[in-house]
Amino acid sequence: MSGFDSNPFADPVDVNPFQDASVTQAISRTNESTGEYNPFSAAEMGQYSGTTVPAPATSPSQPAVLPTSVEQSTQATAAAAQANLIKQQEELERKAAELERKEQELQNRTTSRDPNTGAKENNWPPLPKFFPIKPCFYQNFDEEIPEDYRRICKRMYYLWMLHSVTLFLNVLACLAYFTADSSKGVDFGLSILWFILFTPVSFVCWYRPVYKAFRSDSSFSFFFFFFVFFFQVAVYIIQSVGIPSWGNSGWISSISMIGYNLGVAVVMMVVAGFFTVNAVLGVILLKLVHSKYRRTGASFTKAQQEFSQGVLTNRTFQSAAASAATSAAQGAFGTNQEN
Template structure:
């Protein structure tokens, strides 16, 4: 019994097994600073022993900076406008050159096929060559040939009447020396109306029937209406107007019957011209309504004809460039 020193009923000595030198040495040579792991804590706050978090880089954001609006200077605007006008001028020049080339090709084709100008019909030995080409059977559709020929005959009849009017006014001047004004004006009307009537109303109606041109139709109606009024004035015969009409013929017949008869014949010819012009105007208008022409088409044809004209293009481009350069110099 003497071998037992301690009292079994006494409090046992608090012995910590982890304070053993062998245990503390093993834990100190391994992983240092091992934190506690609580399985019941939130996973978002748990720290794993063997995992190292990868740092995430957030993109650096810079505050938005509003760029001030920069307006072009007047010099830059003028320079840009001038460059644009120069580019348009080059395009117009290219188109004009192309049109000239096509026109030369058409002329060469016409020369190769023998389509030379044939009006007026002048002899080959004459120094002046014909200015127009005219062929009713080739250029005018069959349904318009009759009316177009009648317009041509009316023009010829008017020219003959104007020439006879000069002779009648000359006879009127021989009876009374105070009637020299009528004789002078008669010569002027013959020189003026003969070519102008051909160019201003006969050729437009010829072109209108040839190409079904709305612009040519409208131009013809405008000018030929004035011609109808002129025919009526000439047939009336107002004194001192250079026309051998009914008034002047009746006023002289009591003094000289022969001169009065000649002037009455010319007055009758002017009356025939006025009557035929009214009839032909109505006939052309009825055919015009069947062709489908309109004022809108006439405007389009006029604008296209003007814009494609080389002289107009050069004048417009030169004026535009000059205006731009002047504005650039002022700025």
């Protein structure tokens, strides 16, 4: 009943929670166990020695990778510098080799010229110096023919060599043909004529024009070559056919000899095969030269201009025209005096 006896309208009594008996007892026990701690007191300072432990150079939480990265960067820079030096050395060696090659070419050009006139000394055909006949032409693919046309020009030269060898073999085959059949002396005689005539004529009439055409990009030389070489291919076809009494060991002549002499027929078939190869290669090279010709920008108009300029500047033509004009003038003057 005491709770009901209290006055509810009276002022409340201030209660301090830290004055509770249990709280006061716990605080007193903590103070007794710990006491007042002074880290700078003489008693506490005496417990430590005078040596000082240095702090670690790096934080344990951060790995020390800086020296490794610096070392790798230095090695990469050194490797790059060494590679650059090697590249520069290779470039210098390449330039030195190029200069040496050009110097050698210049020396070859100097030695290939006539010391008296300074003109290029003829080197084809390559005859010995003691031979009474001297070379008639100058030929140097590396010096005179551009690199784009050098390969096809050499092929034309090889075709001419094959043409000459085939004509020589044709003489031997016709000789065997004549020994097997005495009535075939006409073929043997004509084969000798074809070898003596067509070997130098083919060199002058279609090989040298194509050589000059590639050397100086001459439209006139191109047209002259096409005109002559077209007939040369036709002659190859006729020779491979082997019409009797035409001086050619072709397929017809060789097949006709199978029943009479098999050995002679085989020899003649080999030569007929050579003529066939010449015809096929002639057609192929004619197309290749024509494709190269289309890239050079040559034309029939340029060929006419080159022909007219060449004729007008030719000393032989000029001297012949001058002598003809002088003779005509003298004849007209004499006629006037007689009248």
